[in-house]
Structure formats: structure tokens, C-alpha cells
Amino acid sequence: MIPKKLIKNNRTFGKILFIRIFAPMRPQKINDQDLLEGLMSVIQSKGYDGSSLNELAASTGLQKASLYHRFPNGKKEITTTVLVYVEQWVEENITKLLSDNNIKPNVRLEKAITNINHLYDGGKKICVLRALTMDSNLELFGGHLKNAMINWIEGFTNLGISFGLSPNVAKGKAEQTLILVQGSLIVSKAMSTLNPFQETLKTIKSMYLSG
Amino acid sequence: MIPKKLIKNNRTFGKILFIRIFAPMRPQKINDQDLLEGLMSVIQSKGYDGSSLNELAASTGLQKASLYHRFPNGKKEITTTVLVYVEQWVEENITKLLSDNNIKPNVRLEKAITNINHLYDGGKKICVLRALTMDSNLELFGGHLKNAMINWIEGFTNLGISFGLSPNVAKGKAEQTLILVQGSLIVSKAMSTLNPFQETLKTIKSMYLSG
DNA sequence: AATTATTTACCGAATGTTCGGTTATATGTG
DNA sequence: CACATATAACCGAACATTCGGTAAATAATT
Numbered sequence: 001m002i003p004k005k006l007i008k009n010n011r012t013f014g015k016i017l018f019i020r021i022f023a024p025m026r027p028q029k030i031n032d033q034d035l036l037e038g039l040m041s042v043i044q045s046k047g048y049d050g051s052s053l054n055e056l057a058a059s060t061g062l063q064k065a066s067l068y069h070r071f072p073n074g075k076k077e078i079t080t081t082v083l084v085y086v087e088q089w090v091e092e093n094i095t096k097l098l099s100d101n102n103i104k105p106n107v108r109l110e111k112a113i114t115n116i117n118h119l120y121d122g123g124k125k126i127c128v129l130r131a132l133t134m135d136s137n138l139e140l141f142g143g144h145l146k147n148a149m150i151n152w153i154e155g156f157t158n159l160g161i162s163f164g165l166s167p168n169v170a171k172g173k174a175e176q177t178l179i180l181v182q183g184s185l186i187v188s189k190a191m192s193t194l195n196p197f198q199e200t201l202k203t204i205k206s207m208y209l210s211g
Numbered sequence: 212m213i214p215k216k217l218i219k220n221n222r223t224f225g226k227i228l229f230i231r232i233f234a235p236m237r238p239q240k241i242n243d244q245d246l247l248e249g250l251m252s253v254i255q256s257k258g259y260d261g262s263s264l265n266e267l268a269a270s271t272g273l274q275k276a277s278l279y280h281r282f283p284n285g286k287k288e289i290t291t292t293v294l295v296y297v298e299q300w301v302e303e304n305i306t307k308l309l310s311d312n313n314i315k316p317n318v319r320l321e322k323a324i325t326n327i328n329h330l331y332d333g334g335k336k337i338c339v340l341r342a343l344t345m346d347s348n349l350e351l352f353g354g355h356l357k358n359a360m361i362n363w364i365e366g367f368t369n370l371g372i373s374f375g376l377s378p379n380v381a382k383g384k385a386e387q388t389l390i391l392v393q394g395s396l397i398v399s400k401a402m403s404t405l406n407p408f409q410e411t412l413k414t415i416k417s418m419y420l421s422g
Numbered sequence: 423a424a425t426t427a428t429t430t431a432c433c434g435a436a437t438g439t440t441c442g443g444t445t446a447t448a449t450g451t452g
Numbered sequence: 453c454a455c456a457t458a459t460a461a462c463c464g465a466a467c468a469t470t471c472g473g474t475a476a477a478t479a480a481t482t
Contacts, residue, residue, distance in 0.1 A: 050260035183394025
């Protein structure tokens with residue numbers, strides 16, 4: 001007979017019945033990386049106001065209350081954490097990469113474009129930064145948004161300088177890349193075609209290579 | 212003594228007491244245009260999920276229940292109506308204007324830029340179209356978004372043709388104007404400076420005048 | 423035993439929506 | 453004209469649902 005204690009909680013009950021007998025695996029803490037990826041996917045597709053805690057929890061496989069164990073300050077903390085994650089991504093995959101003078105400029109550019117294309121899944125995904133630029137979200141997350149964009153611009157500015165541009169011209173061009181990527185993502189979304197985004201990546205390439 | 216019947220409803224009571232005695236004005240329907248402008252201002256700054264009916268009602272001066280009299284299908288109908296309003300704006304102030312061969316191309320361009328600048332209040336305001344490009348909103352409003360953008364592109368394509376460009380080149384340039392405006396609005400918002408948007412308007416001008 | 427991780431069950435507040443009713447306007451009818 | 457009727461505009465209050473968030477209990481790990 002199965003001890004009462006074990007039956008009481010069906011989670012353990014199920015585990016013991018179907019898993020534990022054959023392979024006594026222990027349930028492991030859900031990976032922080034996976035957790036963040038799940039949360040990010042919800043926020044970037046629904047925005048801050050559109051993301052409910054139930055959805056956020058479901059995307060991680062945890063229950064709502066378990067999310068509060070990881071993020072005691074709730075939705076705001078979850079969103080901020082996701083934003084910091086994006087900030088780090090930009091710093092790593094754009095800023096640092098494009099500022100690395102040990103790599104040839106055109107190789108840096110190629111890699112950055114590949115990273116960007118991967119980040120937005122070829123144009124299918126909405127940018128998290130854009131998803132949080134509603135007026136009501138700015139007071140909460142504005143700092144992070146600005147930071148990420150500044151780092152993006154810094155990276156492309158350094159790339160431009162490596163291509164022989166003056167700092168001022170390089171900065172202008174860098175801002176253009178950000179505007180073009182953000183704008184093309186919107187147009188791609190609304191027009192339900194990946195073309196604008198893909199064409200824009202090519203445009204950015206040629207902005208540096210043939211200029 | 213004031214009849215009981217009149218006191219019961221404070222609206223009428225107030226009217227009779229403070230207005231009716233001196234000027235028997237009749238309460239008039241709130242202007243449709245004003246109504247829409249109020250609703251649009253909320254939706255464009257908060258998005259669909261972020262706009263509450265309380266806010267929407269407050270922006271019009273009506274009560275929540277009164278909004279349901281005008282828009283029996285609630286929030287969705289309100290949003291759709293606002294979107295149709297924007298669609299018409301684009302058709303009038305971009306498509307028709309830029310397609311009018313009775314006006315010199317550079318004058319058309321100048322007017323369109325002025326209209327765009329006015330629409331977004333110099334870059335302060337968020338584009339309604341962008342505010343509704345969240346994944347969850349697309350199934351509801353996607354058609355209207357696409358329509359408005361198609362009309363925008365059509366207008367600028369015709370302008371390009373008037374400037375002597377081939378239809379294909381003209382269309383590419385037209386798409387660029389849309390991408391640039393949308394992108395620069397986002398960057399302007401996030402960086403809290405109107406510069407990107409203002410510079411972009413100049414860029415668009417020079418795209419046609421010096422090309 | 424003590425701590426961490428997770429869940430079930432729940433709460434108050436806010437949400438979108440509906441209802442019942444009042445007033446003002448418009449439309450008929452004699 | 454007068455008088456009844458219909459309808460449009462509006463509002464206060466209540467509706468059901470969903471929201472973000474919490475408390476208490478159990479399970480897993482150290």
C-alpha cells in the first residue's frame with residue numbers, strides 16, 4: 001500500500017509512480033536561462049500591460065506563486081530582469097563585438113548582423129525594447145531602454161570609426177542602424193512579411209561597405 | 212419648492228438650478244470629432260491593453276456606460292473606430308495629397324512632411340499604428356494596420372514617380388519613409404529627445420530632393 | 423533539522439460589461 | 453396647436469471576470 005503521506009501530494013505521487021521506480025531522478029530547479037527566455041517571449045509579444053502573471057508563469061512551467069518566490073517584487077521585477085538580460089545581450093553581441101579592434105571591421109559587421117537577425121528570429125519577433133516604450137511604461141523602464149540603445153549606438157559608432165569615418169558621422173550612421181532596425185521590425189509585423197526587415201539588414205551592410 | 216421629481220436626478224437638478232433659469236440650453240451630444248480625439252490620445256499613449264475604459268471615458272467627458280451607448284461592442288469597437296479614423300487621416304493627408312498631380316512634387320512633399328510632423332506632435336506622440344502592433348492585437352486590428360501602411364506607401368510611391376523614379380525604385384523609397392518614421396519615433400521616445408524624429412524628417416526630404 | 427522550492431487556495435482591487443432608469447429630442451397623430 | 457409615442461443620449465450602480473499579489477502548507481534538498 002502506498003503511504004498516505006505520498007498520496008496526499010499528487011506531484012510526488014506521480015513522480016514516484018511513473019519515474020522514481022525506474023530512474024530515481026530528482027526534480028531539478030528550473031534553469032534560470034530557460035526561465036528568462038520564457039518570460040521574455042511573453043513580454044516581447046504582449047508588452048507589459050498585456051502580459052498577465054498567469055501567462056508569464058505558464059511560459060516557465062511554474063505556478064504563479066512560484067514566480068513570486070523567484071521575483072518577490074512581482075511583475076515589475078520580472079520585466080526589469082528581462083530588460084537587464086536584453087541590456088547584457090546588446091552589450092555582449094553588439095557593443096563589445098563591434099568595438100573589438102582585433103577583428104576586421106567587415107567581419108565584425110557581418111557577425112553583428114547575424115546576431116541581430118538571430119535575436120529577432122529573422123523579423124518575426126517584436127523587439128522587447130519597443131514593446132516597453134508605451135508612455136505608461138517609460139517611468140518604470142525608461143532607464144534600461146535608453147541604456148540598451150546607447151550601447152547599440154556606441155557599438156556601431158566604433159564600427160564606423162574603424163571604417164574610417166569621423167566620430168560625428170559614425171554616430172549619425174549608428175543611430176540610423178537603430179532606427180532602421182526598429183522601424184523595419186514594425187513594418188514587417190504590420191505587413192506580415194519579413195521582407196522589410198531582411199532588406200534593412202542588407203541596407204545596413206551596404207551603408208558601411210559601400211560608403 | 213422644487214418638485215421631488217426634479218431633485219431625484221441631480222443632472223437635471225443642476226441644469227435647472229444653474230443653467231436653465233438663465234439660458235434654457237439643451238444638453239447636446241458630445242461632438243464625434245472631440246470624442247475620437249480624446250479616445251485616440253489615450254490609445255496611442257497606452258496601447259490597447261494599457262487603456263482602461265475608465266481612462267477612455269474620462270478622456271471624453273462621458274461616463275463609462277455612456278461610451279457603451281456609442282460603442283455597443285466596447286473596447287474593441289472603440290479601438291477599431293480610432294483605427295479607421297487614422298486610416299482616413301493617412302488616406303487624406305498622405306495618399307491623396309502625394310498623389311495629386313496638380314501640385315508640384317516638392318510642394319506635395321513639403322506639405323506631407325508638415326502633416327506628419329503635426330500628427331506626431333514633433334515626435335512627442337506615439338504612432339497609433341505602432342501602439343497596436345503587439346502580437347495579441349494583430350488578429351483584432353491587423354487589417355487596419357496593414358491598410359494604413361499600404362496607403363502610406365502608395366502615396367510616397369506616387370510622389371517618387373512624380374519625381375521621375377521608376378515604380379519599383381519609388382516603392383522601395385516609399386517603404387523607407389515608413390520605416391524611418393516609425394523607427395525614429397521609437398528611438399526618440401526611448402532616448403527622450405525629439406532629435407531622431409526631426410532629423411529623419413529632413414532625411415526623407417533630401418531623399419527625394421537630392422536624389 | 424533547517425532551508426529552499428513549489429503548490430494549492432485564496433484575497434481585494436480593478437477590469438470590461440450590462441442593467442435599469444431619467445431626460446431631452448424627434449416623430450408622429452388628432 | 454396639443455398630445456402621445458418613440459428614440460437617442462446619458463448616468464449610477466451592479467455585474468462577472470480577471471488581475472496582481474499573499475498565506476499556509478507540502479515537498480525536496482542540504
